[in-house]
Amino acid sequence: MKPSGRFKRRYVSFSLSVAGMPPSTDAARKIIHEHFLSFYGELGISELAFKLVEYDQKSGRGIIRCARGGNDKAIFCMACMHEWEGKTCRLEPITTSGSVRKALKG
């Protein structure tokens, strides 16, 4: 497929913390995947073209991918993260970008 034929993507960089500390990569993957799945369901996730692209457990920062029209939905889902297994949890969106390189800078 030509690059112009692919769906347009947006990359949202975020900062994740559970009880004020960044979780491990496995825990972060589980938290983000389960939260998005419970919020939008399997069909919603496929429409959103959601994917966890990168996560750095030292800083708690990472990047998710979504379809161009779905970045508001993705950010709202992130904003709805309030607690995880009884601990306070915050998934804060930082910047939205059209490329991973620019999202990393944010």
Added chain:
Amino acid sequence: MIDLVAAEKLPKEAGIVEAVPFSALKNFFQPKNPGETRAQCRMKNAILYSKSYEIDEGAIKELAGVGGSVVFSLSDILREKGFRRGIMLSKMRLALSSCRKSGCGLLVCTLAADANSVRTARELESFMAVLGMTEQEMTLAKECSERLVRA
């Protein structure tokens, strides 16, 4: 963007110019029954907050007539989980539709009671977009919050 919060001295997130506690506003009302709602909707520049989002269309029309607005709080979404969160979003959409019909003002805020519930301006914008607001309505909601808080 101005944010209405429930507690004092909460941290300000990115894009939030001022976090105003609703207790400091004289025109902020949280009615307990429908009769009380009607009476408070007649006050000039009233800010009406109903936790259930089941506001009578007549009350919204009266509110629109006096330049008031209905509050849409993100804390009500955060408080709920699963199916109940979906119901809350649905009720908010219905209230938004009633406001749109009667030309009533919209006020989107966090009403955060603790630091973990405070959200950025971008997150509030995405909340507005998910509720179904147009770009124009989003701009009006931002202007409305500034106008009514200063009133």
